[in-house]
Amino acid sequence: MTLKELSDLLGLSPTTVSRALNGYPEVSEATRKKVAAAARAHGYAPNTRARALATGRAMAIGHVIPISAKHEMVNPIFADFTAGAGEVYSRNGYDMLMSVVSDDDEEQAYRSFATKRNVDGLIIHAPSLNDQRIPFLNDLGLPYVVHGRSSNATAPYAWVDVNNTRAFQRATELLLDLGHRRIALLNGLEHMDFAARRRAGYEAALAARGVTPDPSLMFSGEMTEAQGHDLTRTLLARPDRPTAILVSSMIMAIGVRRGIEELGLTLGRDVSLITYDDDLSYFRNGSDIPVYTATRSSVREAGRRAAQMLIDIINGKDSPTELLLEAELTLGMSTGPARRD
Amino acid sequence: MTLKELSDLLGLSPTTVSRALNGYPEVSEATRKKVAAAARAHGYAPNTRARALATGRAMAIGHVIPISAKHEMVNPIFADFTAGAGEVYSRNGYDMLMSVVSDDDEEQAYRSFATKRNVDGLIIHAPSLNDQRIPFLNDLGLPYVVHGRSSNATAPYAWVDVNNTRAFQRATELLLDLGHRRIALLNGLEHMDFAARRRAGYEAALAARGVTPDPSLMFSGEMTEAQGHDLTRTLLARPDRPTAILVSSMIMAIGVRRGIEELGLTLGRDVSLITYDDDLSYFRNGSDIPVYTATRSSVREAGRRAAQMLIDIINGKDSPTELLLEAELTLGMSTGPARRD
DNA sequence: CGAACTTCCCAAAGCGCTTTGAATGCCTCA
DNA sequence: TGAGGCATTCAAAGCGCTTTGGGAAGTTCG
Numbered sequence: 231m232t233l234k235e236l237s238d239l240l241g242l243s244p245t246t247v248s249r250a251l252n253g254y255p256e257v258s259e260a261t262r263k264k265v266a267a268a269a270r271a272h273g274y275a276p277n278t279r280a281r282a283l284a285t286g287r288a289m290a291i292g293h294v295i296p297i298s299a300k301h302e303m304v305n306p307i308f309a310d311f312t313a314g315a316g317e318v319y320s321r322n323g324y325d326m327l328m329s330v331v332s333d334d335d336e337e338q339a340y341r342s343f344a345t346k347r348n349v350d351g352l353i354i355h356a357p358s359l360n361d362q363r364i365p366f367l368n369d370l371g372l373p374y375v376v377h378g379r380s381s382n383a384t385a386p387y388a389w390v391d392v393n394n395t396r397a398f399q400r401a402t403e404l405l406l407d408l409g410h411r412r413i414a415l416l417n418g419l420e421h422m423d424f425a426a427r428r429r430a431g432y433e434a435a436l437a438a439r440g441v442t443p444d445p446s447l448m449f450s451g452e453m454t455e456a457q458g459h460d461l462t463r464t465l466l467a468r469p470d471r472p473t474a475i476l477v478s479s480m481i482m483a484i485g486v487r488r489g490i491e492e493l494g495l496t497l498g499r500d501v502s503l504i505t506y507d508d509d510l511s512y513f514r515n516g517s518d519i520p521v522y523t524a525t526r527s528s529v530r531e532a533g534r535r536a537a538q539m540l541i542d543i544i545n546g547k548d549s550p551t552e553l554l555l556e557a558e559l560t561l562g563m564s565t566g567p568a569r570r571d
Numbered sequence: 572m573t574l575k576e577l578s579d580l581l582g583l584s585p586t587t588v589s590r591a592l593n594g595y596p597e598v599s600e601a602t603r604k605k606v607a608a609a610a611r612a613h614g615y616a617p618n619t620r621a622r623a624l625a626t627g628r629a630m631a632i633g634h635v636i637p638i639s640a641k642h643e644m645v646n647p648i649f650a651d652f653t654a655g656a657g658e659v660y661s662r663n664g665y666d667m668l669m670s671v672v673s674d675d676d677e678e679q680a681y682r683s684f685a686t687k688r689n690v691d692g693l694i695i696h697a698p699s700l701n702d703q704r705i706p707f708l709n710d711l712g713l714p715y716v717v718h719g720r721s722s723n724a725t726a727p728y729a730w731v732d733v734n735n736t737r738a739f740q741r742a743t744e745l746l747l748d749l750g751h752r753r754i755a756l757l758n759g760l761e762h763m764d765f766a767a768r769r770r771a772g773y774e775a776a777l778a779a780r781g782v783t784p785d786p787s788l789m790f791s792g793e794m795t796e797a798q799g800h801d802l803t804r805t806l807l808a809r810p811d812r813p814t815a816i817l818v819s820s821m822i823m824a825i826g827v828r829r830g831i832e833e834l835g836l837t838l839g840r841d842v843s844l845i846t847y848d849d850d851l852s853y854f855r856n857g858s859d860i861p862v863y864t865a866t867r868s869s870v871r872e873a874g875r876r877a878a879q880m881l882i883d884i885i886n887g888k889d890s891p892t893e894l895l896l897e898a899e900l901t902l903g904m905s906t907g908p909a910r911r912d
Numbered sequence: 913c914g915a916a917c918t919t920c921c922c923a924a925a926g927c928g929c930t931t932t933g934a935a936t937g938c939c940t941c942a
Numbered sequence: 943t944g945a946g947g948c949a950t951t952c953a954a955a956g957c958g959c960t961t962t963g964g965g966a967a968g969t970t971c972g
Contacts, residue, residue, distance in 0.1 A: 231686075232928060243952045248930060258950065275686035279629060280928035282620040283957045290668070297654055306853035309650040313638055316671025325689065327631070328667040330657025345572070345616035347958095348666065455854055481853055484825055488862070491832045512647040512822055513796055521829070573958060584922045589960060599920060621958035624927045688928095 231274045240268055251276070278325075282348075290325040291315075291540060292349035294340060296333040296356070301452050305356065306481060307508045307529045311377065314533025315353065322541050324350075337366060344370045351540045353377060358421045375540040375551075377532060380423055388543060388551035390536040394424050397525035397557035398431030401476055401504040404523070404559065406439050409568035410474040410502060412447065414465050416458060416486065418478045420450040428478060428506070453478055458485025466493055466501070473568045474502040480513055483522055487564075503564040506557075520562030527557035572615045581609055592617070619666075623689075631666040632656075632881060633690035635681060637674040637697070642793050646697065647822060648849045648870045652718065655874025656694065663882050665691075678707060685711045692881045694718060699762045716881040716892075718873060721764050729884060729892035731877040735765050738866035738898035739772030742817055742845040745864070745900065747780050750909035751815040751843060753788065755806050757799060757827070759819045761791040769819060769847070794819055799826025807834055807842070814909045815843040821854055824863055828905075844905040847898075861903030868898035 237247040250257045250265035282288045297304060319326050327349050331339045343349050352374040354363055361380040364387050376389040405413050415432050418425035433443045451457050465472055477483045483505035490497050497503055507515050507524035515522055535553055542549045578588040591598045591606035623629045638645060660667050668690050672680045684690050693715040695704055702721040705728050717730040746754050756773050759766035774784045792798050799818065806813055818824045824846035831838050838844060848856050848865035856863055876894055883890045
């Protein structure tokens with residue numbers, strides 16, 4: 231069913247039918263009602279491609295999903311972020327266009343979005359400290375919102391981020407309050423902006439209490455369960471082993487727990503653990519009492535906010551283009567006072 | 572840069588330029604070279620929307636991501652499936668259009684894909700035993716491939732699935748071989764086709780050995796970590812507690828492990844566990860020796876195969892439209908002989 | 913040498929929609 | 943009564959591409 235067919239059926243011109251459906255005022259109420267009824271009856275919906283061509287707007291947002299070429303790893307938080315963003319998109323009539331790309335050809339993917347003109351805007355994931363995509367996209371002239379920040383960026387850009395520094399600072403402070411002094415940090419890859427900020431928060435908290443950060447207690451890498459496990463085993467085998475561990479992801483924390491328990495130790499008593507928790511829908515941190523003490527911020531909510539911000543930008547609204555969300559620190563069963571050895 | 576601009580630049584007609592770029596034979600090699608060079612130099616790429624309108628093909632595949640309305644849960648395997656499918660799409664010039672939808676309005680989402688004509692085909696996730704989407708889509712006339720099967724479907728349809736029955740049958744047999752008789756099953760929601768098949772495999776294996784399936788040992792629900800933990804605690808509190816547990820997802824298995832260890836028991840010694848493992852990129856089952864004994868099948872590979880099948884269907888190739896993948900049973904550290912109590 | 917092909921290129925139509933500019937009919941008011 | 947205004951509607955152009963149907967050269971061959 232095309233517009234032409236529908237208008238023939240109604241004995242009206244395509245112009246009038248189009249206007250009736252799109253809510254233009256130059257159409258009588260009676261006609262509008264008739265048109266709307268006929269459209270519903272025949273299940274008419276405008277062909278997106280034709281409309282996009284005519285209006286110059288694709289009504290779609292692009293997401294580029296980079297896959298770590300080395301580890302073939304998909305970012306696990308991506309599904310929940312997507313779900314949040316997707317809610318907002320469908321509420322606003324936008325589609326979501328996804329492009330899966332090995333992280334080497336990421337720039338190519340953006341360029342292709344721009345030249346093929348099949349999206350009205352982009353969401354950028356996982357920015358690094360000095361992310362080249364930002365100047366690149368500023369040149370490209372396609373609106374975008376970054377999920378996260380890029381500390382060394384010089385030009386302004388729109389972003390939604392969590393206060394990673396503060397989250398890790400508070401978590402470290404809590405551990406210090408509990409008497410811990412040897413606190414390990416299992417962080418994400420440090421060229422990632424969020425990881426750098428988390429370490430900064432951790433170091434700031436230590437420094438504020440006069441504890442010198444010990445580089446041999448800090449690690450950064452892919453945030454997998456296996457990695458968490460292996461590092462924990464290594465750490466706990468040391469004579470001067472840490473009494474507490476700060477972890478950058480729930481999935482890694484699960485590996486840490488496994489490592490601890492393999493040694494017959496008890497989480498929260500022998501070793502304390504605080505993890506960052508993205509509040510993933512398939513990995514909720516316990517029901518009543520959280521399993522893990524955690525700094526939590528919903529990545530799904532971040533998805534919603536980023537999507538809304540991008541749509542606002544596309545529509546020329548001048549709402550704020552920077553949004554810093556605070557993570558909450560929830561007390562669970564994985565922390566306790568430092569034990570005297 | 573439009574085709575018109577490029578052709579003016581070259582002193583050629585849009586027709587010729589279009590043909591040169593699309594590999595039609597009615598164009599001299601010399602011209603083709605010139606055109607290709609100019610296109611590259613000016614970063615020209617055809618406007619997707621215009622091309623789609625002209626050719627009647629959207630060059631995009633739709634995925635509908637249903638979100639469990641009750642639990643606000645995103646299927647965790649979805650990200651990896653997507654990654655696999657996405658690889659194949661980009662290799663073939665297709666985009667992936669994603670629609671996030673609460674599971675009540677899912678049908679509406681398909682209908683809208685069909686009438687708006689912005690995709691050439693669909694991938695259907697998580698079919699139930701008697702999935703209404705199949706007859707619905709057969710009427711709609713949009714090609715689709717189901718990830719999974721729907722046992723009660725009457726009409727034929729294209730699918731890629733894992734042999735869930737056989738996987739769980741083999742896993743159960745292994746546990747029986749190890750001397751286990753009281754084997755619990757923590758399954759997914761049983762209106763889901765995969766869950767029903769897994770239970771069938773489990774029951775068949777028991778029956779073959781003369782063990783009567785005990786309904787009080789079978790559970791079905793959302794496959795979360797918390798659920799795995801809670802059910803395990805309940806199970807192990809029973810006087811006639813099971814000596815082995817069969818679990819439908821890695822994430823649930825992690826909760827099971829937590830439950831076991833909280834009770835001071837040891838996984839693989841006091842209680843055996845076999846889990847289904849979708850080989851998620853962010854949750855690899857150990858590095859050398861797998862942590863869990865598992866029936867494993869890569870959901871990412873399933874994504875690749877489903878995508879390829881769909882593209883073949885769209886292009887009218889008559890390649891097979893049913894694909895049953897076998898899961899491998901890998902021995903890990905979570906199984907051992909049943910202990911005499 | 914001229915007919916019959918080839919080879920290479922182009923003009924124009926058309927995909928299904930939106931939007932501009934104009935036309936029609938009716939009403940109001942001096 | 944006729945100019946001007948308003949409410950409705952429509953014809954046609956245009957979005958950027960592909961594709962059909964020629965057409966003008968250049969080749970081949972009897």
